[in-house]
Amino acid sequence: MVAKDKLTFLQIHPADNVLVALTDLPKGTPIQHGGTNLVLADDVAGKHKFTLEALQPGDEIHMYGVLVGKASQYIPQGGAITTENILHAADGFKLGSRKTQWHRPDVSAYAERTFMGYPRTDGSVGTANYWLVIPLVFCENRNINVLKEAMLEKLGFAKPRGYEDEVDQLIEMLQTGKSVQEILQADLKMTPEGESSRKVFANVDGIKFLNHDMGCGGTRTDSDALCGLLAGYITHPNVAGATVLSLGCQHAQASILQEEIKKRDPNFSKPLMILEQQKLGTESRLLHEALKQTFAGLIEANKQQREPAPLNKLNIGLECGGSDGFSGISANPVLGYLSDILVTLGGSVVLAEFPELCGVEQELSDRCIDEPTAQKFMNLMTTYAARAEADGSGFYANPSPGNIRDGLITDAIKSAGAAKKGGTSPVAAVLDYPEKVTKPGLNLLCTPGSDVESTTAVVGSGSNIVLFTTGLGTPTGNPITPVVKLSTNTKLYNRMPDIIDFNCGTIIEGEETIEQATHRLLDYVVEVASGNIKPKAVQLGQDDFIPWKRGVSL
Known part of the structure; x- marks a missing residue:
């Protein structure tokens, strides 16, 4: 050296x-x-x-x-x-022999460890307790927003004031004759964040209103997938119940949603209110019913309390965005080691973003527990890649300008580092969007590489914590699942402390090993899962929700 x-x-x-x-x-x-x-x-x-x-x-x-x-x-x-x-360039892949032998890490320090979560009747455990208000079709977005404006502040779920006082300062400067140059050079006084009004329902973490632009007008495949995704959110362990608004005539019918819910939880027993505007008549009647029924559901949700749960009840989503040349050296290997620990404990991890597995298909298919699972993975990768090529944007176009600027020159370089998040354990299952995780171990979920679409999908599959590595910085969050942001380098951690939760740059600087950083991260995850720490994305209300339209999205 x-x-x-x-x-x-x-x-x-x-x-x-x-x-x-x-x-x-x-x-x-x-x-x-x-x-x-x-x-x-x-x-x-x-x-x-x-x-x-x-x-x-x-x-x-x-x-x-x-x-x-x-x-x-x-x-x-x-x-x-x-x-x-x-x-x-990347190597080709074919059905090979099974390579499922791996070295299980020592998990004795975590064998009896628990987190404080919300037990659900299907055996899953939530790391949070939310109520959902969702539209089956974009036509209901306005009504969703009306309910949001009516409920959040009155029930104590509104965020503290943002930059309103700073705007007042700008108006005052204008009215007192300050010049544009003086305004641009002004040092605005940031207002300390205050507490929101007292919560009416102390055991409910919030009401989340999920707008989207789907449900009708697109393909039936997309509307059916939307119903599956929404069913994944409704049956999610972090959700206590849901209010669903339907217009009535759209492709995404309430009956399809109910079928998808039954697929995921045959004994579904959470409070679920489905209101159809064309049946109820006036908008005011729809909204009055939604208010009353949601309020009644919140009363039931508030009865839930946290209880100790073993770490094998964690389902960790593995994500990355704004990756850099250190992603595959520091933060992603940390997630990989944590994945192996959780798999050894009997928990679940989800590795998604299929365009970012280009070049490592052979390794991952060989790690699948059996040939049908390997074949499913290869078929999904082949089909996805072919559709991307047909639209003139193959996987080679995946790296963003920011990725390239920071050392990820080709998709294969990016992918080889991204795959490190999946550790070394066998692949227990391969899922096609928007399927739900049903097996412990490492699950591969077909999603695009786009940060928000993929995170939305991973949560829909059941992840109750998402670990998200970034080298450039991204505020991505999710409405119902805590998203923990890990920096690959210390410069980013120091530059963007308002969105980054955990620093893996210590590995690059030689201050920690991957194993040491992983144990520190797992302790942090337990605190987040128990509700003792709110990640920055939760604090900021970064409720990103974008369903995947099955057309090509890298």
Whole structure:
């Protein structure tokens, strides 16, 4: 290694022919790795990669031990890889032999550990206790908003005042003759956040109103999937009951929703109010009934109390967004190790975002518990990729400008790091959107890579905690499930403390091992699951909810 106290570069896998810069390395920096001595041919920014050997056009580039690209032009030894000199490439995949042997981590410290959750009649346990108010079709969005305005503040669920006082200051400056330049340079006085009015229902975490733009006018496949997704939310362990508004004539019929609920919970017993506007007549009658019935449901929901539950009642959704070149080195491996711990304990984890599994299909299919499960995964990946190609935007187009700027040059590089969130355990089940998790262990869920669509889907599958890694920063949250945001680097953690909950940059800086950071994270997760810590997305009311239209979304 370079003769410095701090590690400045890393080879992730012994088969890799590129190294990752852990800090900015100027052109001319001498590099010693194993038996190779080289001098950097380019400036290499932190998080980016440089070659161990000279590469000719067409030569393969490997990271994480897999093919992630091919050189599109000559790259000298020690040259930085960029969008100009590398093209996306990934190995093919086929049905192989089962590779389900794995090393179970020591979980003795967590064997008797519990969290304080809300037990449900189907055996699941919630980490929160919400009431849902949802439309079956976009035509009811306005009525949903009317109910929201009527109920939240009166019942004590409204957020504290936001920036109204700051707007008052701007108006005052305008009225007192301040110039535009003076206004732009003004130091607005932030108003301390106050407490919202006292909650009427102390054991209810909130009422969540979920607007969307679906339910009619699209394909029947999309409206049926919407009913399945909404059924996933209604039967979710973090939900005590729901009020559903239906117009009556839309594709997403109440009967389809009820069938989807029964699929997920044959003995469903939560309070559920379905109100159809075309049957009830006037809008005022619909809203009066919705108010009364929701209030009655909240009385029942308020009877729920937290009780101790074993950690195998956790269902962890594994997500990433705004990824960077450190994602696959710090935060994602932490999630992978935590996944293995939870699987060993008998819990469930959900790895989604199928466009970000491009290039690791062979490994994941081989890890499936049986051939039918492996075949289902490969079929979903093949079909999804073909539809993306048909629409002129294959998986190769998945990396965003921010991903590329921070070192994720090809989709295969991004995917190889993203897959680390799934740890090393066997794949217990493969689910197609919007299926529900029914088996403990590692579940693969077909979703797009889009942050909010995927998080919405993962929660719909039953995840009662979502762990979300980010290298660039994203405020993504969810209405009913706590979303814990993990930074891949300390600079981000310090720069955006209002949205980041947990720092994995300590691994890059050599202050912690992956195992140490994982144990710290698991302790944090238990506190979140018990309601003792509210993640930043919950504090901000970041209630992102976007159902997936099954057309191509990367």
